[in-house]
Amino acid sequence: MRKFILFLVLLWSTSALAGVEVHKFDNPEQEQQYNRLVAELRCLVCQNQNLADSNAELAQDLRQEVYEMIQNGATDQEIVSFMVARYGDFVLYRPPFKSTTAFLWIGPFIILAVGFVILLMFIRKRRQSAAVELDETEQARAQQLLNDNNETDTP
């Protein structure tokens, strides 16, 4: 039990340490801009985290950079191009659409379309194999069975 409590205390202490800086903003728009940007920019040290979530030292520095640029009235576009000029498109969680990233953006739709075509072909093939051709005697027999059925159904 004591170990468990210690464990909980340790958990709490790390979460208390994460993202310690407090930034003061002149207006709520700037705060929104800051939160939007640090959520969109990738931390280059822990590559599956954005700047907002990462506790890496570089992420702290870049958050500070974003904060200062916002304080100086920079637009989203200016801050994003500042980051891209230094770290490349990799820093963006949503890379821009261009020749090198075209497959990234269109790829999933192409694969979806291919899958859909294969599915259609599969369904069509099954339908064709299900339609069995009957010769004349078989057709006559089928007709007779249907007629018999009709007679018994309607008294």
Next chain:
Amino acid sequence: MWRYLVPLGIFVVLVVFLGIGLKLDPREVPSPLIGKAAPAFTLPKLQQPEQTVSPADYKGRVWLLNVWASWCVSCRAEHPVLNQLARSSEVPIIGLNYKDGREVAQQWLRQLGDPYTASAFDEDGRVGIDWGVYGVPETFVIDKRGNIRYKHTGPVDQKAVMEKIMPLVHALEKEPA
């Protein structure tokens, strides 16, 4: 026949792609600065704070910028390679001492040897951000016109020096200033 060939084909394609994926290093982020002018800075020297270092000082020469810090373990690993390269004195190595303390950094160089023609002291890491530094150590090759031509992320080893960096330096030295 197709019933077996199609899944086999898909499997082979998948294996090839996963194989390529395994070979790629996700830490190697291509630098957008390659081919562009080296970001300017003027920083105090690590050992002589009253003097400054600037990329402009090395215009007309091919030089290396090595980003290092005393807290960086991989820097210790690459240090003998840099020392050896410095002894050959084929190319000046400028150090960018990134987010370090002046005392510990100087101590580190006294202990392990100083391969740097000069070390710039980037205490707050601002210059590091301008150079797109994200994983110390990093080594840049800058040509005579002051353009970044190559970037090596992570510790340089003998192989990287022999196969990449020095051949490039020699080729760049033949370029007009």
